[in-house]
Amino acid sequence: MTTQDVRAIANRSNANERTATRTFASSTAIDTGSWRERARWMTASWTRARAYATEDGKSGEEGADVASEEGEEIEGEENDEIAKLRGELEEKDAAVADLKDRILRTMAEMENLRERTRRQAEDAKKFAVQGFCKDLLDVADNLDRAISTVPEEEIETDVEKIKAKLKSFREGVVLTEKQLSSTFNKHGVAKFNPEGEEFDANLHMALFNVPIPEGSDAKAGTVAAVTKTGYTLHERVIRAAEVGVYQ
Incomplete structure (x- = not known):
């Protein structure tokens, strides 16, 4: 291998190293930027969430107060309605008791009236002819007088006396018959x-x-x-x- 070949290999190695360094640096810059953006987004989200939580907390407290007031108002209305219904129920119970007492009294009065009517009917049946009988008493008295005009011990004595007594007797009987007819007509x-x-x-x-x-x-x-x-x-x-x- 010549000196030129060694240099060429070294140059290619350096070039590759520089390329790798630039690539790593670029990649690191991109990742770092993304992380920062993500951190800023998370911070903003956390801030908004905290604000929302605070607002929700206030709203929750206010809502709880309102709900408590509404609950107390509803409970008061229910208590008033229950008291009203209880009063009406007591009035109805009193009316029912009064009506029951009246019914019992009426039944007792009806029973007394029935018994009194029965006794009156029996008395009316028993004494229906009381007036008629009372009027016949005078007829009975006249018959007694007619009979007394001819005593039994004088029947076979003087004929003239007997004739006179018989005449008186007949007159008494005729008078009695007239009185009896008058009593009959009266009734x-x-x-x-x-x-x-x-x-x-x-x-x-x-x-x-x-x-x-x-x-x-x-x-x-x-x-x-x-x-x-x-x-x-x-x-x-x-x-x-x-x-x-x-x-």
């Missing part, structure tokens, strides 16, 4: 005698048939004889007349 009781009238099954009870006499104007189906008069109470038949009917 709506009426006597009827259907002799000569057309037979009516609603008013009469036929006990026997009577043949029509020759030359008589009587018609078949009319009442020929009355064995027991009939009575009505306010126009309702309480006893049909017992009769014989022309056949």
